[in-house]
Amino acid sequence: MIIRDEGRDLAMEGYELYGGIYVHHMNPVTIEDLAHSAEWILDPEYLVCVSKQTHDAIHYGDASLLPQLPKERTPNDMCPWK
Numbered sequence: 001m002i003i004r005d006e007g008r009d010l011a012m013e014g015y016e017l018y019g020g021i022y023v024h025h026m027n028p029v030t031i032e033d034l035a036h037s038a039e040w041i042l043d044p045e046y047l048v049c050v051s052k053q054t055h056d057a058i059h060y061g062d063a064s065l066l067p068q069l070p071k072e073r074t075p076n077d078m079c080p081w082k
Helices: 031-033 053-058
Strands: 022-025 047-050
Touching: 022 053, 047 053
Parallel strands: none
Antiparallel strands: 022 047
């Protein structure tokens, strides 16, 4: 899965992970799933690579921690006198 996601946060191009890589279950895992050894728990199709920051954003509801697309640049956007 790390190879499939190319070591990227949420498998998104431009968001390469250089520190620790967390493996996130895209479907919530219940105690019953664990107790009955549900086959899908380790199925790579239900797992994705994420950073700790993204993992925390998903679990604790702070969307500001999620990776953002770069802001679209406009003419003079860095010029304070225009």
